[in-house]
Amino acid sequence: MAYEKLLLRNAGRENSASIDTYLANGGYQGLRRALKEMTPEKLVEEVKASGLRGRGGAGFPTGMKWTFLPKTRDKPRYLCINADESEPGTFKDRLLIEKDPHLVLEGIIISCFAIECHTAFFYIRGEFQRGLRIFEKAIAEATARGYLGKNIMGSGFDLEVIPYRGAGAYICGEETALLESLEGKRGLPRLKPPFPAIVGLYGCPTIINNVETLANVTLIAERGSAWFASIGRPKNTGPKLFCLSGHVKRPGVFEAPLGIPLLELLNEHAGGMLHADRPLKACVPGGSSMKILPAARCDVLLDFDSLAAAGTMLGSAGGMVMDSSTCIAGALLNLAEFYAHESCGQCTPCREGTGWFVQILRRLEAGQGRPEDPDLLVDVARRVEGNTICPFGEAVAWPVASYVTEFRSEFNDHVTRKACPFGAASLK
Amino acid sequence: MSPDAGTPAGPAATRPVSAETDRRIDELLTRFPQKGSALIPALHLIQEEKGYVPEETMGYVGEKVGVTAAFVQGVVTFYTMFHRRPVGRHHIQICRTLSCMLRGSREVMNHLRQRLGVEPGGTVTPDGGFSLEWVECLGACDTAPCAQINDEDVPLLDLRKTDALLEKLRGER
Numbered sequence A: 001m002a003y004e005k006l007l008l009r010n011a012g013r014e015n016s017a018s019i020d021t022y023l024a025n026g027g028y029q030g031l032r033r034a035l036k037e038m039t040p041e042k043l044v045e046e047v048k049a050s051g052l053r054g055r056g057g058a059g060f061p062t063g064m065k066w067t068f069l070p071k072t073r074d075k076p077r078y079l080c081i082n083a084d085e086s087e088p089g090t091f092k093d094r095l096l097i098e099k100d101p102h103l104v105l106e107g108i109i110i111s112c113f114a115i116e117c118h119t120a121f122f123y124i125r126g127e128f129q130r131g132l133r134i135f136e137k138a139i140a141e142a143t144a145r146g147y148l149g150k151n152i153m154g155s156g157f158d159l160e161v162i163p164y165r166g167a168g169a170y171i172c173g174e175e176t177a178l179l180e181s182l183e184g185k186r187g188l189p190r191l192k193p194p195f196p197a198i199v200g201l202y203g204c205p206t207i208i209n210n211v212e213t214l215a216n217v218t219l220i221a222e223r224g225s226a227w228f229a230s231i232g233r234p235k236n237t238g239p240k241l242f243c244l245s246g247h248v249k250r251p252g253v254f255e256a257p258l259g260i261p262l263l264e265l266l267n268e269h270a271g272g273m274l275h276a277d278r279p280l281k282a283c284v285p286g287g288s289s290m291k292i293l294p295a296a297r298c299d300v301l302l303d304f305d306s307l308a309a310a311g312t313m314l315g316s317a318g319g320m321v322m323d324s325s326t327c328i329a330g331a332l333l334n335l336a337e338f339y340a341h342e343s344c345g346q347c348t349p350c351r352e353g354t355g356w357f358v359q360i361l362r363r364l365e366a367g368q369g370r371p372e373d374p375d376l377l378v379d380v381a382r383r384v385e386g387n388t389i390c391p392f393g394e395a396v397a398w399p400v401a402s403y404v405t406e407f408r409s410e411f412n413d414h415v416t417r418k419a420c421p422f423g424a425a426s427l428k
Numbered sequence B: 001m002s003p004d005a006g007t008p009a010g011p012a013a014t015r016p017v018s019a020e021t022d023r024r025i026d027e028l029l030t031r032f033p034q035k036g037s038a039l040i041p042a043l044h045l046i047q048e049e050k051g052y053v054p055e056e057t058m059g060y061v062g063e064k065v066g067v068t069a070a071f072v073q074g075v076v077t078f079y080t081m082f083h084r085r086p087v088g089r090h091h092i093q094i095c096r097t098l099s100c101m102l103r104g105s106r107e108v109m110n111h112l113r114q115r116l117g118v119e120p121g122g123t124v125t126p127d128g129g130f131s132l133e134w135v136e137c138l139g140a141c142d143t144a145p146c147a148q149i150n151d152e153d154v155p156l157l158d159l160r161k162t163d164a165l166l167e168k169l170r171g172e173r
């Protein structure tokens, strides 16, 4: 099915990133409405009523998060935009930033008005240099036209948006590590509570939201919460960007309402499997940190609650598709190496556990696996899960335990055959 | 090391960066509510000028933002984009993570290894032209297997494109 493009309505246009293109297609009308017709309290209510849930990974209701800010005003409040996009398989925020930066920026301005914040930080991963340049240009354009800076559109509302370039660290996508990084330190996640809404950046109340979440705020301000809530499924409302990569014909970012079937995304939008003679083996629906779905269980709807019911999560909607030629243990080794490299090292279970995963999987792949190794992987994963400062622990424990459990016989085969059954052909 | 001998601003003899970089770092100090936040942007500026973050710049930049050289070193080593040694003029970073591996990133890396005679994370080619590195998911998995050369995205590599790219880069120097 084809769906109305809302988040990607401008992405296909010529000069889509320029403010003139944006304005010619109805841009900054949501901001106008917010500033002229609404109060901050009314806006927060609108976002709550829309049902918008965060697009960064956890699916937390955005309006509710905003209400966690303290009522007192003795300290400045900050918004940090999470443009760290480092979850393997995820590349949707990059598209929004590069193709329609004003949609994101308008959402940021509206959100800052709603939470009464006058300084926002745009934390973008260091590798997105192109996106950073485009976003900086958007900030300059919006400032020159009076949509940003002092007394925005004559409303008396002031806002500065400061871009901040990361420097290569997956963990800085975790919200408290992001704050540490913004303060000029190593990105070591903080213990919670206190939550950032109370004690965040520089010790001040801080909201952290994902790029796509904020782009959705623009839509809500434009067309209202009732309209937004009519898209998608109950409690899983609004349009969504879905990434699909790996063994598909047309990898890419696709927009659809929350709740479209995974198989529709795969077969219609991404053009089906890459090779006609290699059927689907498994799909990770939500970025590498989410549990794997074997082909037989891929008949699911892509929304927060449906995927939770299917035993996995929507996460960052970074879908990765593997065909019949893929060695699941080899794929897991690839990811285990990622997590071992990216663990910040603060918690012993995470630091040691990720090292163990790599060691065990390497010997399995090398044909030197021991009969107890598959169980050992699951056992170590259980010890990591729930025992760490930040959810990175789960982000590695979930894939490890689920890959082994769902594809147990393949792991056993590595041991009994004393070799990888897929040999050199897989994952070359 | 400093190429800007003779600029009147600041004690150039003890300043391990150019006057221009020094000025830009000073600007950063007032950009954020707390000057500590200027550290990572300042390190980016230093690397932009030098190609890496030399040891002797750490105390200098630390003093500006109010932290010790050891603290700066901790930050530099935490973030993978900061190099502590010079890299090639063309620093080729191949994505090693799952979506790229499923689409052949290992083959591309092996080919580059052979053609350039250097290892990922290892030495620079004798002419200083090239170095190789594995990096984690670049957030561009729709263009797998993909790479970055310095700050530029390079989508959809295969062996033929890799060869063409090497020819082009060799012509550029």
Ligand SMILES: Cc1cc2nc3c(=O)[nH]c(=O)nc-3n(C[C@H](O)[C@H](O)[C@H](O)COP(=O)(O)O)c2cc1C
Pocket (backbone or CB within 6 Å): A053, A054, A055, A056, A057, A058, A059, A060, A062, A082, A083, A084, A085, A086, A087, A170, A171, A172, A173, A174, A175, A176, A208, A209, A210, A211, A213, A214, A390, A391, A392, A395
């Ligand atoms: C290890 C780890 C990495 C994360 N990486 C990102 C990221 O790259 N981008 C992002 O928006 N959220 C990321 N998150 C989620 C953030 O912590 C946070 O929940 C999110 O930015 C909140 O925004 P939202 O409510 O708008 O979704 C990550 C979380 C963890 C535990």
Ligand code: SF4
Pocket (backbone or CB within 6 Å): A171, A188, A189, A342, A343, A344, A345, A346, A347, A348, A350, A351, A388, A389, A390, A391, A392, A393
């Ligand atoms: S769980 Fe891992 S990444 Fe998170 S704080 Fe602990 S060691 Fe660091």
Ligand code: FES
Pocket (backbone or CB within 6 Å): A088, A089, A090, B095, B096, B097, B098, B099, B100, B101, B136, B137, B138, B139, B140, B141, B142, B144, B146
């Ligand atoms: S896995 Fe290579 S860009 Fe994502």
